[in-house]
Every structure is written in C-alpha cells, then in structure tokens.
Amino acid sequence: MEQLRLKRELCGECGGCVAVCDYEVLELANNGLGIKDNLCVKCNDCVIFCPSGALEIADE
Ligand code: SF4
Numbered sequence: 001m002e003q004l005r006l007k008r009e010l011c012g013e014c015g016g017c018v019a020v021c022d023y024e025v026l027e028l029a030n031n032g033l034g035i036k037d038n039l040c041v042k043c044n045d046c047v048i049f050c051p052s053g054a055l056e057i058a059d060e
Pocket residue numbers: 010011012013014015016017018033049050051052053054055
C-alpha cells in the first residue's frame with residue numbers, strides 16, 4: 001500500500017504543504033509536521049510543492 005512519508009531531517013517546517021493539501025492530512029505542531037495518512041488520497045500535490053523534498057509517496 002502507498003503511504004505518504006516525511007523525511008523529518010529535510011523538513012524546514014515551512015507549513016506550505018499544510019496549505020496545499022485539500023484534505024487536511026497535514027498539520028504543523030510543536031513536534032513538527034504531522035500526517036494523518038488515513039485521510040490522504042495520494043494526490044502528490046504536497047510532494048511536488050515541498051521545496052526541500054521532504055515528502056514522498058512510497059510503498060509501505
Ligand atoms: S513543505 Fe516540505 S519543508 Fe515545508 S513543512 Fe511541508 S514537508 Fe516540511
């Protein structure tokens with residue numbers, strides 16, 4: 001199954017992907033970016049948007 005993954009060491013916590021996602025999958029909290037993967041439709045928009053390549057969709 002495909003899963004959205006975060007490479008935490010690359011994430012600058014800019015919040016841009018949170019705004020790009022239409023499905024409220026992503027949220028920025030004190031401990032960094034959170035992913036509610038069950039809501040993610042794997043549209044790839046956040047992956048394309050992320051300026052630091054921190055997000056990827058990969059097989060589990
Ligand atoms: S767009 Fe990329 S760098 Fe910015 S918060 Fe999302 S994953 Fe992190």
